[in-house]
Amino acid sequence: MSFQVTVQPSGHQFTCDEGETILTAAIRAGVGLPYGCKNGACSSCKGKLVEGSVTHGPHQERALSAQDESLGFSLFCCARPNSDVIIEAREVAGIGDFPVKKMPVRVAKLDKVADDVIILSLQLPANDRLQYKAGQYVEFMLRDGKRRSYSMANAPHKDEHLTLHIRHMPGGLFTDQVFSTLKERDILRFEGPLGTFFLREDSDKPIVLLASGTGFAPIKAIVEQLEHAQSARPVTLYWGGRRPQDLYMDELCKTWAQSLPNFKYVPVISNAQPEDHWSGRTGFVHQAVIDDQPDLSGYQVYACGAPIVVESAQRDFVAKCGLPEDEFYADSFTSAADLATVQ
Incomplete structure (x- = not known):
């Protein structure tokens, strides 16, 4: 079973499969709903549920409070439709410009620039290019299906490698690896580009x-x-x-x-x-x-x-x-x- 999602005011429509979140379906359809963490911990994807019903999965109270929900707000990263729905959201232009890819990358260099920060430089496949907007992020695909997100720290035109800034979180599944066992030439896998945080170049505002x-x-x-x-x-x-x-x-x-x-x-x-x-x-x-x-x-x-x-x-x-x-x-x-x- 699937449900239809209609976005106001744009009128864009897409299909959401049973058990799928509205945000996941929107990303798959190339519809630019704003989002950040995708895990219910921030409120970047919060919008209005105009018509229909959803069931919210786990999320932080600060991202969507019970009062917010009673007022008709929804957190689209963890909202699964129970029917066709109409939502209200400020869409992000250009989010579908570049394809989201899964790709292997090779560790080119690890530079420790502070006691708890490493700049991780990654070599992309020679026959593949990651197109992205300055400000977006990638998700590393780790064991047991877990993922960790890091923003690209260089603009798309800049440098030979893709660079990320990794802060050590003791006990962290990924950062412990980066600060202890990860070495040059190791292979990692990630998916990207993701996120709607990027420079809006159609404005002249300071x-x-x-x-x-x-x-x-x-x-x-x-x-x-x-x-x-x-x-x-x-x-x-x-x-x-x-x-x-x-x-x-x-x-x-x-x-x-x-x-x-x-x-x-x-x-x-x-x-x-x-x-x-x-x-x-x-x-x-x-x-x-x-x-x-x-x-x-x-x-x-x-x-x-x-x-x-x-x-x-x-x-x-x-x-x-x-x-x-x-x-x-x-x-x-x-x-x-x-x-x-x-x-």
């Missing part, structure tokens, strides 16, 4: 880029894409970490600030210690944006990092700074620990 920790990876790709396009849009990058060493490519950001026109870099540290001798900005990284840019009504914001950072930024930028809700683009870096709290 941009605020907000990153925490390794959320810098897709932000780096976006900066490289802007540079490649010779964009004249004003860009300010705010990168936050607990300690200065968390800003593991600080020198690159300073180089951008010196070489790229209309580009500013603001590093922000939340937990500097006396031995760090930190004299720069302190506190929460999204608060630094509010202090500097009290009026965001004419901006686009791209935010990536820990869920608490992304959620706080979205809430406060819209409520306090007048940022249009549809000009906030985000990717929450949900870890396996985050997903463990999905209910």
Whole structure:
């Protein structure tokens, strides 16, 4: 049995098989519903259920509360239709431009750039090319059907290899492997490109880029894409970490600030210690944006990092700074620990 899903206001329709989530069916059909984690841990795919009924699988309360559901909202990554449905969602143009592929990749290099961060460089097959948009991610296919997601840290035109920034999560199925047994020439498999977090190039609005920790990876790709396009849009990058060493490519950001026109870099540290001798900005990284840019009504914001950072930024930028809700683009870096709290 299958059900028909109709998306408003576009009128796009696609078929959802029994037991399949609306998001999975939309991706298969090339319909650009917004999404992030695909696991019920963020709220990127939340939309309105206009007609019909669905059953929601496990998800975090913060992504879809009982009150949200009572008001007719749905989390499409874990919503399985019980009938034909009509949904309301802001579709993402261009999401179907490039095919989603499964492919083997060879480890070309592992560079440890901080105690808990490795830059993983991957060699793609010689006869295959991964087309993607700056900001998107891939999913590694691991044993027992498990998957782990990482954003591409270089723009599509940049570098010979595909690069990813991997932060060590002790006990993590994939990161323990990366930091202990993975070596050059090992073969991994992934699927991609995925995600609706990418640079919107059809606008001339000034941009605020907000990153925490390794959320810098897709932000780096976006900066490289802007540079490649010779964009004249004003860009300010705010990168936050607990300690200065968390800003593991600080020198690159300073180089951008010196070489790229209309580009500013603001590093922000939340937990500097006396031995760090930190004299720069302190506190929460999204608060630094509010202090500097009290009026965001004419901006686009791209935010990536820990869920608490992304959620706080979205809430406060819209409520306090007048940022249009549809000009906030985000990717929450949900870890396996985050997903463990999905209910």
